[in-house]
Amino acid sequence: MLYRKLGRSGVKVSAISFGSMRFPSEEACHQIIHRGLDLGMNYIDTSTGYVGGKSQAWAGRAVRGRRSEIYFSGKSNWAQAPTADAVRKTIEKSLEATGLDYFDFYQLWGLQSAEVVERAVAKGGTVEGIEKARAEGLIKYGLGFTFHGPPEAFQAAVDSGALLCATVSYNIINRKEEPLIAYAGGRGVGVIIMNPLAGGVLGLAGEKSLDFLRDGYRGPWYGALRFLLANRNISTSIIGFTAAEEVDQAVQALQGAETLDEPYRQQLIRKMEAVKFIQGDFCTGCGYCKECPNGFDPQKFMQVMRDFAIYGVDERDLAHWIRSKYPHQDPVEQLKRCTECGECQEKCPQHLEIVEQIQKAKAALSID
Numbered sequence: 001m002l003y004r005k006l007g008r009s010g011v012k013v014s015a016i017s018f019g020s021m022r023f024p025s026e027e028a029c030h031q032i033i034h035r036g037l038d039l040g041m042n043y044i045d046t047s048t049g050y051v052g053g054k055s056q057a058w059a060g061r062a063v064r065g066r067r068s069e070i071y072f073s074g075k076s077n078w079a080q081a082p083t084a085d086a087v088r089k090t091i092e093k094s095l096e097a098t099g100l101d102y103f104d105f106y107q108l109w110g111l112q113s114a115e116v117v118e119r120a121v122a123k124g125g126t127v128e129g130i131e132k133a134r135a136e137g138l139i140k141y142g143l144g145f146t147f148h149g150p151p152e153a154f155q156a157a158v159d160s161g162a163l164l165c166a167t168v169s170y171n172i173i174n175r176k177e178e179p180l181i182a183y184a185g186g187r188g189v190g191v192i193i194m195n196p197l198a199g200g201v202l203g204l205a206g207e208k209s210l211d212f213l214r215d216g217y218r219g220p221w222y223g224a225l226r227f228l229l230a231n232r233n234i235s236t237s238i239i240g241f242t243a244a245e246e247v248d249q250a251v252q253a254l255q256g257a258e259t260l261d262e263p264y265r266q267q268l269i270r271k272m273e274a275v276k277f278i279q280g281d282f283c284t285g286c287g288y289c290k291e292c293p294n295g296f297d298p299q300k301f302m303q304v305m306r307d308f309a310i311y312g313v314d315e316r317d318l319a320h321w322i323r324s325k326y327p328h329q330d331p332v333e334q335l336k337r338c339t340e341c342g343e344c345q346e347k348c349p350q351h352l353e354i355v356e357q358i359q360k361a362k363a364a365l366s367i368d
């Protein structure tokens with residue numbers, strides 16, 4: 001295993017580590033975590049909301065008996081616990097869910113503006129509550145943040161000096177946050193990458209345009225991970241494993257990774273830029289938008305639209321494409337359920353224009 005310093009936290013994390021958003025079952029979760037621990041992985045990112053609220057408890061049970069081998073990170077939404085007292089209660093509740101005595105790290109998400117950062121670090125704010133929890137042993141190392149906002153919020157969070165690490169969405173397709181990664185790295189804030197495989201897009205076995213990322217029988221995930229490993233500002237990448245075999249695969253990308261350098265990274269960027277592929281933000285399949293009050297499934301729909309963009313199908317074929325992706329449902333009936341209220345869009349961490357995409361699909365299917 002390759003280990004890298006997590007900023008100024010003083011700990012060394014495995015360069016590939018565990019996400020916890022895609023565990024298909026508790027059994028699979030335990031197999032994944034045990035396999036990873038056996039191979040030397042030592043960091044897991046968890047949150048109260050993943051896998052219908054179950055994944056944190058699954059992961060907690062999986063590390064029982066091996067607690068000292070892993071840095072276990074918890075997470076909460078700033079907006080839901082914006083004061084010292086509120087966040088303290090959230091931490092206690094999450095610890096109860098995991099069955100653990102302490103978290104190693106705790107991540108705040110929802111620091112959406114410089115003003116919110118200011119409120120979080122102010123007296124009586126979230127940071128104070130988390131520091132108190134740390135002094136009492138509920139959090140061992142300290143606080144980080146999970147970032148989905150504008151650059152000025154990111155810079156304010158780093159400049160506050162209160163945060164040890166930043167979890168950032170980044171991969172070879174969507175490199176928008178690259179300057180922020182360098183900003184954090186240059187200031188001793190450890191960088192943790194989420195969506196390293198672009199929500200599974202970089203695992204696409206049949207995608208010819210991504211052949212430059214393959215290595216023999218290894219799919220595009222191989223080059224995509226090595227691209228991240230070549231960036232020394234990145235401490236670790238959390239992967240949403242769904243099976244223990246994927247852990248073994250991912251670790252193959254570490255072979256000789258210390259020799260991967262900036263020219264290698266730039267070469268991959270040039271190759272990526274030459275490919276006609278989806279650009280900018282796209283659906284990572286996180287599922288935050290899933291609960292639609294009218295019974296439509298925006299998560300599934302947005303992945304259908306994402307793949308339409310990826311495969312570069314002619315715009316005139318959108319109606320056919322949508323129908324082919326709903327073989328057991330009538331997509332017209334499905335889309336008619338959507339009143340375009342925008343509730344799902346507000347929850348999307350990638351800030352995708354879900355309603356606009358729904359309107360586009362409705363127009364293609366001639367729905368009034």
Ligand code: SF4
Nearest residue numbers: 292338339341342344
């Ligand atoms: S816009 Fe509203 S009705 Fe439409 S899918 Fe999203 S939440 Fe459901």
Ligand code: SF4
Nearest residue numbers: 283284286287289348
């Ligand atoms: S549309 Fe947004 S919230 Fe919904 S699954 Fe995709 S990335 Fe997640």
